[in-house]
Amino acid sequence: MQVYVNGRFVPAQEASISVFDHGFLYGDGVFEGIRVYGGTIFRLQQHLERLYHSALCLMLDIPMTPEAMRDAIVETVRRRALPNQYVRVVVSRGAGDLGLDPTLCPQPSVIIIADTIALYPERYYTEGLDLVTVATRRVSSDALDPRIKSLNYLNNIMAKIEAQQAGVVEAVMLNAEGYVAECTADNVFVLRQGCLHTPSVAAGALQGVTRDSVLEIARGLGLETAESFLTRYDLYTAEECLMTGTGAEIVPVVRIDGRRIGAGVPGPVTARIREAFAALCHQDGVRVERAEPAHVASQA
Structure with missing residues (x-):
């Protein structure tokens, strides 16, 4: 299983971000959960719109266009090679210092995980x-x-x-x-x-x-x-x-x-x-x- 981390696909056990990332320190970021059914990424466009709108409200500049994000999600799903998947897209403020100041985080982090999920028993x-x-x-x-x-x-x-x-x-x-x-x-x-x-x-x-x-x-x-x-x-x-x-x-x-x-x-x-x-x-x-x-x- 591979995870998309800031433009690269890495083995899941090696996927990591900085301990100074403001998403980790303060919950400063946005995310989307997306389903894949029989190879169809359900309502991907709606999820992308919500992701970018959420980021806009936080003045968080996602470092890739919606089209590039779409391609990255599709490729992550393709590599997971399962007909039914749950995709988690995370965009955090990125690494800064231990203070709150978001302007000290020069590069947001982008992570895409494709796996399975079962929230409740059948x-x-x-x-x-x-x-x-x-x-x-x-x-x-x-x-x-x-x-x-x-x-x-x-x-x-x-x-x-x-x-x-x-x-x-x-x-x-x-x-x-x-x-x-x-x-x-x-x-x-x-x-x-x-x-x-x-x-x-x-x-x-x-x-x-x-x-x-x-x-x-x-x-x-x-x-x-x-x-x-x-x-x-x-x-x-x-x-x-x-x-x-x-x-x-x-x-x-x-x-x-x-x-x-x-x-x-x-x-x-x-x-x-x-x-x-x-x-x-x-x-x-x-x-x-x-x-x-x-x-x-x-x-x-």
């Missing part, structure tokens, strides 16, 4: 999972815009720890006003009276690529959709609930804070969305074997 996809709401609140949108997919996930990790302490694998995070924001690594949806709701970005939700895909799929299935301000009441009284994310894909939720959601089993609308999403994943993206050869330097 039984959760067929039986559904339980969630709890946690005390850790989502960082306020007026402090850090949730559309910036930064390397600093401590807020999410603290919520994840609370979920584990409660005996479940995932948690619902609320914002400071008590509105539902997202789960620790996934967006959340509820079906209420024929409308599929998901928290608004203004409430603290990441504008996920899978989230946007599910909204499109739902409209294609004839469902109303809404980006809403939701409370726990809306979760508890939902007919169905599901989580979405690049790593998790689509996971049905059957219980929240001890309350049974709907019939307490994965619902029919969730099943239809999962089926449509599985088909979309193999249709919408970049086919690796058809991509132009990437002009990326390789270690001999």
Whole structure:
């Protein structure tokens, strides 16, 4: 297995960055998680746009064009030689000193890893999972815009720890006003009276690529959709609930804070969305074997 590190492919066990890198020291950087399905890099263009928009907001100059980044991702996937993969693209501020000053980091670091991932056991996809709401609140949108997919996930990790302490694998995070924001690594949806709701970005939700895909799929299935301000009441009284994310894909939720959601089993609308999403994943993206050869330097 090879990893792309600053223009070169190196064996995974040799891949490294400086201990003075501000991504390591301060979480100063951005990232994307991208899925590959049957050789198709799902919605690569959307992921690239979000990566570069996040970097722009941090005044972080990615040292390669989006086209060059695309080629590097394609080549990394090609070298991994697996039909289904999870790709992690990381752009950090780069090496500086032990202070905060980002201007002392002259060259950002770019790392691309292609491997596999399984966030949840298979039984959760067929039986559904339980969630709890946690005390850790989502960082306020007026402090850090949730559309910036930064390397600093401590807020999410603290919520994840609370979920584990409660005996479940995932948690619902609320914002400071008590509105539902997202789960620790996934967006959340509820079906209420024929409308599929998901928290608004203004409430603290990441504008996920899978989230946007599910909204499109739902409209294609004839469902109303809404980006809403939701409370726990809306979760508890939902007919169905599901989580979405690049790593998790689509996971049905059957219980929240001890309350049974709907019939307490994965619902029919969730099943239809999962089926449509599985088909979309193999249709919408970049086919690796058809991509132009990437002009990326390789270690001999």
